[in-house]
Amino acid sequence: MDRNTIQNQQFDAERALYHLQHTDVEGCIFAGPADGESALKEARDVRLLRCRFCLRYPLWHVKGFRLERSSMDESARAAIWYAENGAISDSTLNGIKAVRECSNIRLANCQINSPEFGWKSRGIALSDCEVDSEYFLLDSRDVTLDRVKMKGKYSFQYMENLEIASCELDTKDAFWHSKNVVVCNSVIKGEYLGWFSEGLILVRCRIIGTQPLCYCKNLKLVDCIMEDADLAFEYSDVEAEIRGHLLSVKNPKSGTITADSVGDVIWDDPVMECTGKIMLRGAMAL
Numbered sequence: 298m299d300r301n302t303i304q305n306q307q308f309d310a311e312r313a314l315y316h317l318q319h320t321d322v323e324g325c326i327f328a329g330p331a332d333g334e335s336a337l338k339e340a341r342d343v344r345l346l347r348c349r350f351c352l353r354y355p356l357w358h359v360k361g362f363r364l365e366r367s368s369m370d371e372s373a374r375a376a377i378w379y380a381e382n383g384a385i386s387d388s389t390l391n392g393i394k395a396v397r398e399c400s401n402i403r404l405a406n407c408q409i410n411s412p413e414f415g416w417k418s419r420g421i422a423l424s425d426c427e428v429d430s431e432y433f434l435l436d437s438r439d440v441t442l443d444r445v446k447m448k449g450k451y452s453f454q455y456m457e458n459l460e461i462a463s464c465e466l467d468t469k470d471a472f473w474h475s476k477n478v479v480v481c482n483s484v485i486k487g488e489y490l491g492w493f494s495e496g497l498i499l500v501r502c503r504i505i506g507t508q509p510l511c512y513c514k515n516l517k518l519v520d521c522i523m524e525d526a527d528l529a530f531e532y533s534d535v536e537a538e539i540r541g542h543l544l545s546v547k548n549p550k551s552g553t554i555t556a557d558s559v560g561d562v563i564w565d566d567p568v569m570e571c572t573g574k575i576m577l578r579g580a581m582a583l
Contacts, residue, residue: 309333309352317343327352328372356380364388369395377402390414396421412449415440433468434459453478469506472497491516510535516552523556530554532569549573 301320308314309329314322317340327336328351335354337343342361350373356362357378364385369376373392377383377399385404395411396402401420408427415421415434424443433452434440442461452468453459453475461480469487472478472494481500490509491497497510498517505524510516511531518537523529527544530537535549539556546554547563548571555576562575 308336311335312338315339316341320344321346323347325349327355350376354378356383359383527560528563530573532567532571533573535573546575549575 298319303320303322303325305324307326307329309331311333313333313336315338317337319342321344323346326349328349332352334352335357336352337355337359338357340359340362344363345367346365348367350369352372353374355373355376359380360382362380362383364383366387368389369392371391375394375397376390376392377395378397380399381401383402385402385407387406389408391410393411394413395409396414396418397416399418402418403422404426405424406426410429412431414428414430415437418437420439421434421437422441423445426445428445428447430449431451432454433447433449434456436455438456439458440456442464445464447464448467450468451470453471454473455475456478457476459475459478461483464483466483467486470489471485471487472491475494475497477496478494479498480502484503486505488506488508490504490506491513493512494516495514497513499521500519501521503522504526507525508528509523509526510529510533513533513535516533516535518539520538520540522540523543525544528547529543529545530549531547532550535552535554537554539554541556542558543556543560545561545563546559548565548567550569550571551573553574553576555578557578559575559577564571
């Protein structure tokens with residue numbers, strides 16, 4: 298199929314390139330006094346190369362797109378919604394709510410500064426990206442992160458089927474109410490990690506922060522390091538192998554927690570039956 302090309306133009310009208318198909322858009326700017334939104338709504342099979350977006354809602358209901366070496370500034374709010382089968386690479390996304398209710402979107406080598414990024418989506422994959430976001434990927438499914446540096450708050454909440462590898466996550470209240478999450482070879486820094494999660498598995502991770510992993514079901518830690526971890530595992534069903542020292546463990550509901558050393562073991566007026574065991578490696582239970 299022959300492709301069309303649009304080069305080095307500026308667009309600011311409402312729906313300027315509505316339902317564009319089989320077209321390469323190169324070096325174009327979406328900005329101007331008309332302040333029109335939804336520039337590429339309902340586009341099909343488009344490649345956007347070296348473009349700059351400064352207007353709202355540019356890529357809604359788009360199917361089959363590539364966004365390469367492009368930028369979206371803070372004015373490009375809610376930029377990519379209800380889109381399918383897209384690839385974004387070497388680009389900067391700065392507007393709030395940049396991706397929502399999308400499916401099968403791959404992002405590589407991107408800089409993302411977007412509160413409420415990635416909500417209610419399926420099949421999102423991020424690799425070699427840097428992210429600053431609050432409520433990152435809320436209520437999304439079937440997501441992978443590889444070599445991602447992330448900073449924010451309240452991330453990965455209400456998610457299902459999430460795989461994370463070789464990432465650095467600086468985020469409080471992460472993984473709340475999540476299901477079927479596996480995190481490997483990563484650093485996780487933040488308060489109140491993983492509360493109310495189900496099926497959370499942490500493998501060879503460094504976990505930093507207060508009151509982690511409470512009210513969890515089917516929680517598993519394998520060869521992890523925990524730092525500044527106090528009042529950990531309260532009311533959780535847990536199997537944990539910890540290298541190093543735990544400041545304190547409180548009222549684990551069930552399972553076994555094994556560590557090199559533990560500061561305090563607290564059995565304090567539990568509101569449910571708690572039968573968890575705390576073991577020192579090579580010694581008897583505490």
